[in-house]
Amino acid sequence: MWFWLLGYLVLMAKITAVLTAVMVLAAYLVLVERKLLGRFQVRYGPNRAGIYGILQPVADGIKLLLKEDLMPEGADRAIFLAAPAVVAITALMMFAVVPFGPRLTIGGREIPMVITDINVGLLYVFALSSLGVYGVALGGWASNSKYALLGGIRGAAQMISYELALGLSIVPVVMLAGSFSLVDIVNAQAGLPFILVQPLAFGVFLISAMAETKRIPFDLPEAETELGAGYHTEYSGMRFGLFFLGEYVHMQVMGALVAVFFLGGWRGPVLPPPVWLLVKIVLVVLFMIWVRATLPRLRYDQLMNLGWKVLIPLALVNILITGAFMAA
Amino acid sequence: MIRAGIDIIASIAAGFYTTGRHLFVRPFTESYPEYKRPLPARSRARIILTRDPEGRERCVACYLCSGVCPVNCISMQAAEDSRGRRYAAWFRINFGRCIYCGLCEQACPTSAIQLTPDFEHIRRDLLDMVFEKQDLLVDHCGKDPDYDFYQHAGVVTGLAGKGDHISENAPVNTRTNMP
Amino acid sequence: MSVYSIFFYLIAALMILSTALAVTRKNMVHAVLFLVISFLASALLFFLLGAPLLGILEVVIYAGAIMVLFLFVVMMIRIRATEGSGFLLWHYLGAGGLSALYVAACLLLVRHSGPGTGAPMPAAVAAPADFGLYLFERHWLGIEIVSLLLLVALIGVLHLGLSPAGQRSGKGGPY
Numbered sequence: 001m002w003f004w005l006l007g008y009l010v011l012m013a014k015i016t017a018v019l020t021a022v023m024v025l026a027a028y029l030v031l032v033e034r035k036l037l038g039r040f041q042v043r044y045g046p047n048r049a050g051i052y053g054i055l056q057p058v059a060d061g062i063k064l065l066l067k068e069d070l071m072p073e074g075a076d077r078a079i080f081l082a083a084p085a086v087v088a089i090t091a092l093m094m095f096a097v098v099p100f101g102p103r104l105t106i107g108g109r110e111i112p113m114v115i116t117d118i119n120v121g122l123l124y125v126f127a128l129s130s131l132g133v134y135g136v137a138l139g140g141w142a143s144n145s146k147y148a149l150l151g152g153i154r155g156a157a158q159m160i161s162y163e164l165a166l167g168l169s170i171v172p173v174v175m176l177a178g179s180f181s182l183v184d185i186v187n188a189q190a191g192l193p194f195i196l197v198q199p200l201a202f203g204v205f206l207i208s209a210m211a212e213t214k215r216i217p218f219d220l221p222e223a224e225t226e227l228g229a230g231y232h233t234e235y236s237g238m239r240f241g242l243f244f245l246g247e248y249v250h251m252q253v254m255g256a257l258v259a260v261f262f263l264g265g266w267r268g269p270v271l272p273p274p275v276w277l278l279v280k281i282v283l284v285v286l287f288m289i290w291v292r293a294t295l296p297r298l299r300y301d302q303l304m305n306l307g308w309k310v311l312i313p314l315a316l317v318n319i320l321i322t323g324a325f326m327a328a
Numbered sequence: 329m330i331r332a333g334i335d336i337i338a339s340i341a342a343g344f345y346t347t348g349r350h351l352f353v354r355p356f357t358e359s360y361p362e363y364k365r366p367l368p369a370r371s372r373a374r375i376i377l378t379r380d381p382e383g384r385e386r387c388v389a390c391y392l393c394s395g396v397c398p399v400n401c402i403s404m405q406a407a408e409d410s411r412g413r414r415y416a417a418w419f420r421i422n423f424g425r426c427i428y429c430g431l432c433e434q435a436c437p438t439s440a441i442q443l444t445p446d447f448e449h450i451r452r453d454l455l456d457m458v459f460e461k462q463d464l465l466v467d468h469c470g471k472d473p474d475y476d477f478y479q480h481a482g483v484v485t486g487l488a489g490k491g492d493h494i495s496e497n498a499p500v501n502t503r504t505n506m507p
Numbered sequence: 508m509s510v511y512s513i514f515f516y517l518i519a520a521l522m523i524l525s526t527a528l529a530v531t532r533k534n535m536v537h538a539v540l541f542l543v544i545s546f547l548a549s550a551l552l553f554f555l556l557g558a559p560l561l562g563i564l565e566v567v568i569y570a571g572a573i574m575v576l577f578l579f580v581v582m583m584i585r586i587r588a589t590e591g592s593g594f595l596l597w598h599y600l601g602a603g604g605l606s607a608l609y610v611a612a613c614l615l616l617v618r619h620s621g622p623g624t625g626a627p628m629p630a631a632v633a634a635p636a637d638f639g640l641y642l643f644e645r646h647w648l649g650i651e652i653v654s655l656l657l658l659v660a661l662i663g664v665l666h667l668g669l670s671p672a673g674q675r676s677g678k679g680g681p682y
Contacts, residue, residue, distance in 0.1 A: 040351065041350065119559060127570075133571070134578070160575055179636070295343065
């Protein structure tokens with residue numbers, strides 16, 4: 001009984017630590033993105049709240065919390081209220097399988113530095129990622145608004161399409177590691193990270209990950225120049241905040257997945273493992289921000305062509321090549 | 329085919345290079361409250377009523393500014409002093425309405441009403457935006473330091489007689505003009 | 508009753524309830540959502556019974572892909588909720604009769620099968636690798652047939668989707 005309670009406490013501590021880190025990082029990623037976008041456009045980003053604007057996330061949070069929670073007339077009440085939570089929860093839950101360090105031994109007992117190491121971890125991530133589509137599609141549908149509906153439909157179509165490329169691009173990694181578990185995948189990269197072995201898979205995965213997070217150049221579901229704000233046009237206050245949080249957590253998740261699948265996860269010299277994972281996540285996210293500052297939005301048919309006619313065939317060919325090399 | 333691919337990659341890389349280089353460029357932004365860019369004298373913001381070089385009010389209450397104002401934010405009441413000079417008994421500009429178009433300045437024959445570069449005149453209360461004559465009147469000539477309307481006007485006010493004003497011809501006896 | 512059986516009955520109840528709601532909802536989107544919950548519950552059951560791969564695949568494929576397509580279609584065509592139930596009495600009777608038969612058969616099976624009725628099942632976990640090996644070593648022919656069928660279906664859909672040149676109607680775009 002005591003053993004069980006202890007395990008429970010350790011689990012809760014891990015969840016608390018990870019959630020806190022993810023939330024704080026998400027809040028500051030918003031600031032980092034705004035600052036960096038500013039610098040990419042040769043201006044300062046937000047610099048008024050605190051020195052260098054470091055209190056900006058706090059100000060934004062207070063603003064979002066204090067805003068009125070509006071609901072459009074004719075909206076589907078229950079679904080409208082629940083949709084932002086779906087986006088945020090699915091994004092947050094993906095961190096449950098991301099390992100942030102090797103096993104830790106405290107008092108003769110081994111504590112794995114991951115919330116849960118299930119043997120289908122990779123598929124778990126994809127399952128949650130595909131459930132995240134519901135938040136977008138339903139949020140758009142329930143708003144009873146043209147822009148939101150169009151955004152929701154675009155979001156659903158885009159995320160389904162790119163999930164295929166995302167999943168197929170990762171198959172060679174699974175083949176090389178011989179496991180769906182993210183811990184095993186990190187362990188398989190003890191020699192050299194998979195980015196060196198699988199550069200094509202890395203490229204396909206990174207592009208699909210950006211499409212999955214609905215960021216420029218794949219931000220058609222929320223294309224503000226065409227659709228107002230897309231699927232979250234009608235949301236205000238903290239419900240909009242949840243969509244926003246979900247997007248930035250999703251960015252981190254994708255950063256973490258790129259780190260785990262291709263960059264060796266928490267492996268690295270000198271620094272402690274969680275710091276290495278953090279560094280790698282931030283590097284991937286910075287790259288995403290750079291992409292956002294550089295590339296224009298794709299047209300809808302270009303988006304679909306890229307997904308179905310370029311990325312998926314590339315991923316399939318990559319699987320074949322990897323299989324041939326492994327069999328040989 | 330390969331050439332097109334190389335072109336695509338090269339153009340994308342060029343974009344990334346451009347934005348990446350911007351990270352190391354000093355931003356062009358002027359941080360406003362810390363640095364206030366000196367504005368040109370003719371930029372249009374808060375309206376003032378100026379005085380002529382002798383220190384008298386320029387405004388002759390002709391109602392031209394009030395008439396030309398597209399948002400009807402200027403109102404006044406004309407009066408005349410003992411020497412026959414017209415002046416505004418009261419003069420009121422509602423800056424809550426003013427769109428700072430500058431038409432009043434263009435219409436003004438005496439260069440009395442002028443716009444200044446001072447754009448930082450914001451009030452918490454809307455009624456504080458209504459400026460009376462004492463708020464508007466200043467002690468200088470504004471952008472037109474030498475102009476004195478009554479030197480040019482042709483109106484006899486004690487400054488000069490008929491035909492004595494600047495660029496004014498002597499009065500013509502209309503009867504001698506008759507054919 | 509162990510923790511597992513408590514979970515089992517909770518999840519099973521959730522599953523039955525959400526399926527019933529899915530069948531009876533007038534609003535199509537709500538029906539789809541309850542069906543999604545039902546799929547999630549069955550995935551949880553798979554997890555509970557020691558088949559995590561199946562459970563996750565259920566979520567990825569059914570809840571995550573197929574139901575999204577359902578939702579997509581429902582959102583696109585915007586079906587109005589119809590007045591009244593739209594079913595006749597014999598529909599209900601037929602459905603009820605079939606369900607009753609099914610429940611009776613299941614109960615009979617549960618009661619009269621298995622060694623030592625009421626004995627707890629041995630806990631077993633099918634690791635993904637074991638599952639895959641089992642599937643591809645024992646049932647490779649079936650898998651190949653199914654994948655061939657899917658390929659044929661894919662090509663058929665492509666063929667149907669591409670209208671022959673010259674017969675293109677004015678409305679359709681180039682896609």
